[in-house]
Amino acid sequence: xxxxxxxxxxxxxxxxxxxxxxxxxxxxxxxxxxxxxxxxxxxxxxxxxxxxxxxxxxxxxxxxxxxxxxxxxxxxxxxxxxxxxxxxxxxxxxxxxxxxxxxxxxxxxxxxxxxxxxxxxxxxxxxxxxxxxxxxxxxxxxxxxxxxxxxxxxxxxxxxxxxxxxxxxxxxxxxxxxxxxxxxxxxxxxxxxxxxxxxxxxxxxxxxxxxxxxxxxxxxxxxxxxxxxxxxxxxxxxxxxxxxxxxxxxxxxxxxxxxxxxxxxxxxxxxxxxxxxxxxxxxxxxxxxxxxxxxxxxxxxxxxxxxxxxxxxxxxxxxxxxxxxxxxxxxxxxxx
Amino acid sequence: xxxxxxxxxxxxxxxxxxxxxxxxxxxxxxxxxxxxxxxxxxxxxxxxxxxxxxxxxxxxxxxxxxxxxxxxxxxxxxxxxxxxxxxxxxxxxxxxxxxxxxxxxxxxxxxxxxxxxxxxxxxxxxxxxxxxxxxxxxxxxxxxxxxxxxxxxxxxxxxxxxxxxxxxxxxxxxxxxxxxxxxxxxxxxxxxxxxxxxxxxxxxxxxxxxxxxxxxxxxxxxxxxxxxxxxxxxxxxxxxxxxxxxxxxxxxxxxxxxxxxxxxxxxxxxxxxxxxxxxxxxxxxxxxxxxxxxxxxxxxxxxxxxxxxxxxxxxxxxxxxxxxxxxxxxxxxxxx
Numbered sequence: 001x002x003x004x005x006x007x008x009x010x011x012x013x014x015x016x017x018x019x020x021x022x023x024x025x026x027x028x029x030x031x032x033x034x035x036x037x038x039x040x041x042x043x044x045x046x047x048x049x050x051x052x053x054x055x056x057x058x059x060x061x062x063x064x065x066x067x068x069x070x071x072x073x074x075x076x077x078x079x080x081x082x083x084x085x086x087x088x089x090x091x092x093x094x095x096x097x098x099x100x101x102x103x104x105x106x107x108x109x110x111x112x113x114x115x116x117x118x119x120x121x122x123x124x125x126x127x128x129x130x131x132x133x134x135x136x137x138x139x140x141x142x143x144x145x146x147x148x149x150x151x152x153x154x155x156x157x158x159x160x161x162x163x164x165x166x167x168x169x170x171x172x173x174x175x176x177x178x179x180x181x182x183x184x185x186x187x188x189x190x191x192x193x194x195x196x197x198x199x200x201x202x203x204x205x206x207x208x209x210x211x212x213x214x215x216x217x218x219x220x221x222x223x224x225x226x227x228x229x230x231x232x233x234x235x236x237x238x239x240x241x242x243x244x245x246x247x248x249x250x251x252x253x254x255x256x257x258x259x260x261x262x263x264x265x266x267x268x269x270x271x272x273x274x275x276x277x278x279x280x281x282x283x284x285x286x287x288x289x290x291x292x293x294x295x296x297x298x299x300x301x302x303x304x305x306x307x308x309x310x311x312x313x314x315x316x317x318x319x320x321x322x323x324x325x326x327x328x329x330x331x332x333x334x335x336x
Numbered sequence: 337x338x339x340x341x342x343x344x345x346x347x348x349x350x351x352x353x354x355x356x357x358x359x360x361x362x363x364x365x366x367x368x369x370x371x372x373x374x375x376x377x378x379x380x381x382x383x384x385x386x387x388x389x390x391x392x393x394x395x396x397x398x399x400x401x402x403x404x405x406x407x408x409x410x411x412x413x414x415x416x417x418x419x420x421x422x423x424x425x426x427x428x429x430x431x432x433x434x435x436x437x438x439x440x441x442x443x444x445x446x447x448x449x450x451x452x453x454x455x456x457x458x459x460x461x462x463x464x465x466x467x468x469x470x471x472x473x474x475x476x477x478x479x480x481x482x483x484x485x486x487x488x489x490x491x492x493x494x495x496x497x498x499x500x501x502x503x504x505x506x507x508x509x510x511x512x513x514x515x516x517x518x519x520x521x522x523x524x525x526x527x528x529x530x531x532x533x534x535x536x537x538x539x540x541x542x543x544x545x546x547x548x549x550x551x552x553x554x555x556x557x558x559x560x561x562x563x564x565x566x567x568x569x570x571x572x573x574x575x576x577x578x579x580x581x582x583x584x585x586x587x588x589x590x591x592x593x594x595x596x597x598x599x600x601x602x603x604x605x606x607x608x609x610x611x612x613x614x615x616x617x618x619x620x621x622x623x624x625x626x627x628x629x630x631x632x633x634x635x636x637x638x639x640x641x642x643x644x645x646x647x648x649x650x651x652x653x654x655x656x657x658x659x660x661x662x663x664x665x666x667x668x669x670x671x672x
Contacts, residue, residue, distance in 0.1 A: 109413030153638030228564020302489030
């Protein structure tokens with residue numbers, strides 16, 4: 001068997017939909033998840049593309065995520081959209097709540113959307129990029145399971161707690177979007193090093209004895225560390241409070257207590273904030289952002305966050321997504 | 337002369353007011369700045385206390401900050417408070433705008449305050465702590481002058497770009513507040529190492545040749561680096577866009593072009609976001625935050641951000657602020 005197989009993005013989408021439906025998702029949920037998976041593959045984000053489909057399917061089959069979840073969107077305050085995900089996967093509540101979030105942000109200047117009872121297992125940039133495509137600034141915050149130590153600590157407490165930021169651009173450019181974990185490394189990166197017998201850099205984590213280690217197995221048994229020392233840990237703490245605190249979703253350590261070992265996502269909280277630069281009277285916002293970006297690109301090897309994704313986006317829709325053949329076979333098995 | 341002199345907090349306040357007024361500040365501006373300086377000394381934050389007063393005075397005398405600035409506060413959208421600082425120092429516009437920000441956040445669930453034409457030279461935690469004392473979550477963002485390289489770059493572009501986060505607490509606890517630069521080190525820390533002939537750790541910056549260095553003089557001539565590599569640089573970029581972009585204040589490189597070498601602050605932008613947990617229906621917010629904090633404190637050497645400040649706050653109002661005698665003499669000279 002060849003090691004890789006190339007799928008068109010339409011094939012990625014329909015294969016993902018089929019695997020999810022065969023695992024118990026209804027059409028609306030399968031479509032929303034497949035959309036996020038397909039956009040990840042379009043941008044070359046292998047770690048959040050088809051690679052995640054088996055995890056989604058396991059969570060559906062284990063009953064950890066409801067396949068027929070029907071999220072409810074309500075405006076809980078003039079600036080607050082609240083979504084109850086009905087214990088399903090995150091893409092559908094995110095897709096259903098986002099139009100109201102955008103409308104409220106334009107009306108009010110700033111708006112927030114909190115989501116609870118939904119399982120986030122994807123990248124964050126697909127949640128916020130559509131807002132920036134409509135001219136809005138956006139930030140988002142998601143917590144997860146207890147993997148990361150607080151500043152100075154040695155026990156897992158915070159999730160890898162990613163946050164993202166999206167900024168609209170002028171002149172037909174795709175928005176500038178970044179999306180990053182508060183941990184020094186993604187958990188998957190450490191798992192892959194363990195599988196392949198490689199060591200990990202110092203700073204990724206501590207062993208179960210609380211001591212620094214470069215052995216990925218010890219980090220997985222012990223605790224991950226935040227990026228950038230205590231400053232990254234402060235970001236992780238903020239994400240925990242914004243994502244789980246405001247939504248009433250599970251704190252990362254609470255999610256751990258509920259977790260049944262299914263390998264899929266848990267029901268944490270999510271927060272998305274959207275702002276309309278026009279409401280601030282910042283009528284030169286887009287051109288000033290472009291001047292800033294020009295200065296970044298003038299600086300030799302400096303680059304804009306997300307530029308590799310956008311380069312992939314120009315190429316992959318034509319060339320197709322190159323996937324591990326074994327993964328494609330596994331997902332075809334799930335879809336059968 | 338003794339090396340230190342101990343002042344009561346009342347003496348800190350009146351000395352600061354006198355120095356500012358003698359340098360051209362009117363009563364309202366002198367009071368607002370003195371309040372921020374006094375709160376910094378109360379919390380043992382020497383770097384943002386009386387130490388900053390000569391810089392404020394120089395900026396006033398150089399005309400870089402108007403001593404009689406009369407900030408204008410307006411509600412520009414249902415969720416947006418906008419403050420024009422009238423080219424003065426930041427504490428007065430911050431103090432005048434904050435009550436409206438808090439009121440709007442309670443009404444709308446989330447609100448933003450953008451400030452332009454004001455010179456920020458203080459810590460950020462005093463801006464947001466009063467909001468958390470009223471039960472609101474708050475974040476703030478301020479840019480400065482071009483000191484820090486973008487990800488992968490070698491030229492100064494971003495400010496040290498601090499952000500802060502404040503979370504209300506139950507049970508009479510002071511709010512949990514953090515406040516941190518996006519740069520690996522504060523600029524003052526590098527200046528002090530240069531003055532004292534010490535080296536700085538790797539990662540603080542690059543020399544004018546674009547190469548890593550531990551020589552603080554070379555970093556000051558070259559460029560500072562963000563904390564935590566490209567992730568910290570992404571935070572610095574976000575702060576630049578949120579602080580200067582939405583307010584229309586000067587981007588850090590624009591502030592540099594206007595800077596006349598006075599040693600005081602420049603007119604950048606500031607953004608404060610406030611959220612009311614009650615508006616999200618998060619009725620167990622405070623108790624869940626307390627459970628999270630308990631877990632942090634259960635973890636051996638782990639600590640909550642800001643705990644040293646709060647320990648100082650319990651002690652310094654009784655014992656007084658211990659200041660370098662030379663600094664006190666200098667500020668007395670400015671007040672004379």
